[in-house]
Amino acid sequence: MRSRSSAPTMKDIARRAHVSIGTVSRVLNGHADVDPLLRERVQSTARKMGYRLNERTRATVQAKSRMIGLILCNDFWLSAAQSLLLLGIEEHCSAEGYYVLFARHQFDSDERKLALPAVIRTPGLADCVILVGRLEEKVLKTFDRDGLSYVFLANHAEESGDASRHPVRYDDENGAYEATCYLAQLGHRDIWYLGDDSRFWQRTRYRGYLRAMGELKLEPRAHTIALSDDEFENGHSAVSYILEQQWPVTAIVAASDELAFGVREGLRQHRKEVPKDVSLIGFENQTGHSRGSNLTSVSVDMIEVGRQLAKEAIARSEAEEPFSRDVLVPASFIKRSTCRPLRKEEHMLL
Amino acid sequence: MRSRSSAPTMKDIARRAHVSIGTVSRVLNGHADVDPLLRERVQSTARKMGYRLNERTRATVQAKSRMIGLILCNDFWLSAAQSLLLLGIEEHCSAEGYYVLFARHQFDSDERKLALPAVIRTPGLADCVILVGRLEEKVLKTFDRDGLSYVFLANHAEESGDASRHPVRYDDENGAYEATCYLAQLGHRDIWYLGDDSRFWQRTRYRGYLRAMGELKLEPRAHTIALSDDEFENGHSAVSYILEQQWPVTAIVAASDELAFGVREGLRQHRKEVPKDVSLIGFENQTGHSRGSNLTSVSVDMIEVGRQLAKEAIARSEAEEPFSRDVLVPASFIKRSTCRPLRKEEHMLL
DNA sequence: CTGAAAGCGCTTACAG
DNA sequence: CTGAAAGCGCTTACAG
Numbered sequence: 001m002r003s004r005s006s007a008p009t010m011k012d013i014a015r016r017a018h019v020s021i022g023t024v025s026r027v028l029n030g031h032a033d034v035d036p037l038l039r040e041r042v043q044s045t046a047r048k049m050g051y052r053l054n055e056r057t058r059a060t061v062q063a064k065s066r067m068i069g070l071i072l073c074n075d076f077w078l079s080a081a082q083s084l085l086l087l088g089i090e091e092h093c094s095a096e097g098y099y100v101l102f103a104r105h106q107f108d109s110d111e112r113k114l115a116l117p118a119v120i121r122t123p124g125l126a127d128c129v130i131l132v133g134r135l136e137e138k139v140l141k142t143f144d145r146d147g148l149s150y151v152f153l154a155n156h157a158e159e160s161g162d163a164s165r166h167p168v169r170y171d172d173e174n175g176a177y178e179a180t181c182y183l184a185q186l187g188h189r190d191i192w193y194l195g196d197d198s199r200f201w202q203r204t205r206y207r208g209y210l211r212a213m214g215e216l217k218l219e220p221r222a223h224t225i226a227l228s229d230d231e232f233e234n235g236h237s238a239v240s241y242i243l244e245q246q247w248p249v250t251a252i253v254a255a256s257d258e259l260a261f262g263v264r265e266g267l268r269q270h271r272k273e274v275p276k277d278v279s280l281i282g283f284e285n286q287t288g289h290s291r292g293s294n295l296t297s298v299s300v301d302m303i304e305v306g307r308q309l310a311k312e313a314i315a316r317s318e319a320e321e322p323f324s325r326d327v328l329v330p331a332s333f334i335k336r337s338t339c340r341p342l343r344k345e346e347h348m349l350l
Numbered sequence: 351m352r353s354r355s356s357a358p359t360m361k362d363i364a365r366r367a368h369v370s371i372g373t374v375s376r377v378l379n380g381h382a383d384v385d386p387l388l389r390e391r392v393q394s395t396a397r398k399m400g401y402r403l404n405e406r407t408r409a410t411v412q413a414k415s416r417m418i419g420l421i422l423c424n425d426f427w428l429s430a431a432q433s434l435l436l437l438g439i440e441e442h443c444s445a446e447g448y449y450v451l452f453a454r455h456q457f458d459s460d461e462r463k464l465a466l467p468a469v470i471r472t473p474g475l476a477d478c479v480i481l482v483g484r485l486e487e488k489v490l491k492t493f494d495r496d497g498l499s500y501v502f503l504a505n506h507a508e509e510s511g512d513a514s515r516h517p518v519r520y521d522d523e524n525g526a527y528e529a530t531c532y533l534a535q536l537g538h539r540d541i542w543y544l545g546d547d548s549r550f551w552q553r554t555r556y557r558g559y560l561r562a563m564g565e566l567k568l569e570p571r572a573h574t575i576a577l578s579d580d581e582f583e584n585g586h587s588a589v590s591y592i593l594e595q596q597w598p599v600t601a602i603v604a605a606s607d608e609l610a611f612g613v614r615e616g617l618r619q620h621r622k623e624v625p626k627d628v629s630l631i632g633f634e635n636q637t638g639h640s641r642g643s644n645l646t647s648v649s650v651d652m653i654e655v656g657r658q659l660a661k662e663a664i665a666r667s668e669a670e671e672p673f674s675r676d677v678l679v680p681a682s683f684i685k686r687s688t689c690r691p692l693r694k695e696e697h698m699l700l
Numbered sequence: 701c702t703g704a705a706a707g708c709g710c711t712t713a714c715a716g
Numbered sequence: 717c718t719g720a721a722a723g724c725g726c727t728t729a730c731a732g
Contacts, residue, residue, distance in 0.1 A: 007473045009725055020703045025727060033701060056415060056474025057725040060407050061708050067451075078433040087428060090454055099469065101417075102452045104440055119449065123357045124406025124709085359709055370719045375711060383717060407709040411724050474725085 008049040017045045028053060055099075059124070068093055068313045069101045069119040069126035073133035073156075076104070081302050085132060085153070088306020096314055101126050107139050114138065120148050127317035130309045132156050134200055140165070151312040153305070155201040168309050168327040172201075172283065175298030175331030176208030179253055179281045182333065184216050187342035188251040188279060191218065194238050194263065195255030196226035202255040205283060205298075209253055221247070235262025243270045250342055251279040260295055279339035294337045305329045358399040367395045378403060409474070418443055418663045419451040419469040419476035423483035423506075426454070431652050435482060435503070438656020446664055451476050457489050464488065470498050477667035480659045482506050484550060490515070501662040503655070505551040518659050518677040522551075522633065525648035525681030526558030529603050529631045532683065534566050537692035538601040538629060541568065544588050544613065545605030546576035552605040555633060555648075559603055571597070585612025593620045600692055601629040610645055629689035644687045655679050 010028070014021040019038055027034050027042040028051075059065040070089055072078060078086070086102070093100045105117040115121075120129040131140075131152035137159050143150050144162070154160050154167035176193075183191050193209040195202045206224055213220040223238045235254060239262075242249055254260035260282030264274050274280045284297035308327045360378070364371040369388055377384050377392040378401075409415040420439055422428060428436070436452070443450045455467040465471075470479040481490075481502040487509050493500050494512070504510050504517035526543075533541050543559040545552045556574055563570040573588045585604060592599055593616075604610035610632030614624050624630045634647035658677045 011725075021726085022704080022728080023702060026702090029727085035701060038702085052472050054474040054725055055472050056406055057410050057708085058727075059474070059708095060410055060710090060725080061727045063708070065406060070452075076437075078437060080430065080433075083428040083430075083433050086452065087426075087454070090452060094453060094468075099475065100452050102420075102436065102440055102450050103444060104437070118444075122402050122405050124404040124409070125449065361709075371710080372712080372720080373718060376718090379711085385717060388718085404709055407724085408711075409724095410709080410726090411711045413724075 007054075008051050009054070010051075013042060013046050013049060013051055016049065017041045064127050064317065065099075065125060066097060067099045067101050067126045068310060068317070069103060069117070069129040071117050071119065071129055071131050071133070072102075072104045073131055073135055073139065074106055075133035081300075082132060084302035085306040085309065088303035088308075089130060089310040090306075091303070092307040092310035093314070096310075098310070098314055100310075107136070111138050111142075114142055116142065116146065116148070120150070128313040130313050132309075134158075137161055149316050151309055151316060153201075153309060155204060158200055164324075166324060166326050168305065168312055168329070170300045170302075170305050170329040170331060172298060172300055172331045173204040173208040173211075175283070175300070175333055176205040176253060177212045178208075178333045179296075179298050180209050180212035181216070182335075183251045183253070183279060183281070183339065184212070184218065186251075186279065186339060187344070189218055190221070190248040191251045191253065192242065192249050193220065193222040193224070193253050193255070194235060194259060195222070195224050196231070196234060196259075197224040198226060199255075205253075205255050221249075231256055231258035232262035232265070235259035235264075236266040237262075239263045239266035240270065243267075243272070249278060251339070252281070254280065254282045257282040257284050257295060257297060260297075275338050275340040279342075281339065284334070296336045296338045297334050298331050299334050300331045301329065357404075358401050359404070360401075363392060363396050363399060363401055366399065367391045414477050414667065415449075415475060416447060417449045417451050417476045418660060418667070419453060419467070419479040421467050421469065421479055421481050421483070422452075422454045423481055423485055423489065424456055425483035431650075432482060434652035435656040435659065438653035438658075439480060439660040440656075441653070442657040442660035443664070446660075448660070448664055450660075457486070461488050461492075464492055466492065466496065466498070470500070478663040480663050482659075484508075487511055499666050501659055501666060503551075503659060505554060508550055514674075516662075516674060516676050518655065518662055518679070520650045520652075520655050520679040520681060522648060522650055522681045523554040523558040523561075525633070525650070525683060526555040526603060527562045528558075528683045529646075529648050530559050530562035531566070532685075533601045533603070533629060533631070533689065534562070534568065536601075536629065536689060537694070539568055540571070540598040541601045541603065542592065542599050543570065543572040543574070543603050543605070544585060544609060545572070545574050546581070546584060546609075547574040548576060549605075555603075555605050571599075581606055581608035582612035582615070585609035585614075586616040587612075589613045589616035590620065593617075593622070599628060601689070602631070604630065604632045607632040607634050607645060607647060610647075625688050625690040629692075631689065634684070646686045646688045647684050648681050649684050650681045651679065 010021050010024045014024045019042060023038060024042055027039045070086060090100050101119050103117055103119045108114045119126050128149040131150055133156055135152055135157040140161060152167050154169035180191060193206055195206055197203050210220055226234045227237055228234055252263055254263055260280055263280060267274060267278055272278055282295045282297045284299045308329055312327060360371050360374045363374045369392060373388060374392055377389045420436060440450050451469050453467055453469045458464045469476050478499040481500055483506055485502055485507040490511060502517050504519035530541060543556055545556055547553050560570055576584045577587055578584055602613055604613050610630055613630060617624060617628055622628055632645045632647045634649045658679060
């Protein structure tokens with residue numbers, strides 16, 4: 001392996017091009033006030049020698065690293081949706097000449113010894129950090145207190161907190177609202193919501209459902225406590241329980257696709273079909289693969305959310321002033337084939 | 351936001367502790383030859399001022415960054431398995447005091463202008479890079495030619511190439527072999543393999559299947575060309591085609607779980623059940639969630655593969671010598687409930 | 701327009 | 717054991 005230190009430096013270029021190192025820096029950084037002849041000479045010798053600017057030393061002198069950290073907080077797994085966030089973040093960062101540093105961090109539950117991630121704590125690493133995962137209020141407070149530069153995904157936060165934080169958010173609250181209204185328009189009355197409120201990011205979905213049911217004057221019926229970490233299992237067991245209790249249900253809004261798949265399987269085992277017996281809507285944060293399901297879903301473009309997070313992070317790391325802009329990425333409701341209209345008589349059937 | 355530049359430096363510590371900056375550096379780096387009194391004084395003032403060593407400038411003077419790059423090559427999506435790799439890499443790196451830089455890179459198909467990723471090209475960024483995704487031989491050659499420090503996942507490479515490369519590999523070839531033998535032991539003869547050989551990492555699975563069938567003197571029957579990028583769909587259509595052609599089949603080895611789920615759905619639509627009519631084995635690189643499937647699978651601990659990749663990358667970035675060690679992570683075969691023994695008479699039935 | 705020089709925050713021989 | 721100094725590879729006022 002060629003040792004890294006053998007890479008040519010500006011000094012080498014300067015010597016070969018018979019100019020000062022300051023001049024080399026100026027032409028390589030595209031400054032205007034350089035003699036065209038010198039510019040040409042420097043550029044060609046830099047090209048010949050395969051020169052590449054050393055990002056690290058530039059960062060030292062400019063006191064910024066052009067690195068954005070993505071911190072997965074208090075969460076071991078990287079979900080499919082979070083992978084998409086990462087891809088969106090990487091896309092925007094690399095387009096802007098930034099680099100992305102990935103780290104997980106488990107915050108101590110004892111507030112007094114709550115250590116912050118090295119990626120942002122250590123000078124010389126990330127200029128700004130993007131927080132996703134399970135964001136507890138006390139963690140955000142610590143970032144505020146220490147004056148650290150960060151952006152966070154509000155959907156992943158326990159509470160949105162101080163308005164001056166200006167988070168990025170996706171609007172699945174409204175997506176859940178629309179989905180619920182759609183079911184009501186189809187004639188459904190017994191519309192259930194299934195989710196897991198210990199996953200912070202699902203709470204807004206529940207809120208959207210509740211808002212819709214309130215406006216529609218329908219009685220909300222929800223199951224928001226998860227029995228396990230496996231959403232498929234949770235969907236399966238929740239719907240089984242509902243059916244065994246013989247509670248009325250003609251439609252279900254599931255807080256995730258995985259949950260919806262579990263629901264479908266549970267229904268199947270109780271000899272019920274989608275959408276013949278029960279209409280079903282999920283939340284699709286997956287790769288967009290339908291998995292043969294044709295599930296009607298609320299869809300959020302998580303890659304776009306990632307791009308927006310990166311954009312904010314870069315803006316904050318470049319800005320002198322504190323930042324003051326909220327970002328809202330809309331959700332879209334995609335009708336596929338797992339819902340059907342209910343005729344009047346059917347209300348009694350179940 | 352507190353400006354990054356307000357963080358205390360060694361100079362600040364030195365002034366406050368009335369010592370030279372060299373001494374500060376020595377105690378903070380744990381060098382032995384320091385007077386205990388001075389050591390104590392420096393440590394306590396560093397603690398009081400909340401000092402943190404600047405990683406960037408240390409990197410400059412030591413000419414290594416303690417950053418490992420993970421490059422997803424020629425692949426837009428981060429699969430579930432690749433997410434696990436990332437988690438394993440992050441785990442090992444952060445335990446060793448390293449940082450992980452994530453980037454995607456699309457290599458130009460024209461070999462002459464094949465640009466390498468900034469993360470490794472640019473001095474001052476990653477010390478070594480981990481290559482995953484779809485690794486074409488010419489890309490690896492370019493890394494070799496330029497003497498760049500890298501590790502790659504052999505399962506993701508078009509060909510393993512030069513033996514001196516010493517890749518990390520997981521042994522799904524053997525996993526596929528075992529799975530196939532297991533089916534044969536159960537009495538199956540008409541064992542199919544379904545996969546997608548354009549995904550480099552599935553080719554070894556096919557090879558394992560072929561080796562087993564050869565040793566067993568059974569006729570291999572495989573479908574290794576994918577019709578789409580959606581593995582569920584591919585599984586679905588492949589099995590439908592086989593059934594429509596009325597080819598004999600009592601068992602299927604599917605190159606991924608996603609594919610296997612598609613197969614199961616396809617069988618279901620043809621009124622066939624697993625394992626009653628067809629035994630089914632998948633490859634599980636997922637989070638370990640069974641998705642209610644109870645699928646018999648070959649399982650690879652992708653987090654462990656990630657750890658090993660990171661370990662090699664760190665070793666290479668610290669070593670002076672070229673490196674000389676292959677790493678093989680074993681696969682394990684997990685029997686669940688989607689296979690059953692075949693009685694003699696049944697061979698004719700299909 | 702250009703060069704000489706100071707500086708970014710460290711580490712590390714080199715004297716003492 | 718400790719300090720003064722050189723150096724890592726850049727950028728950026730400051731003179732000229």
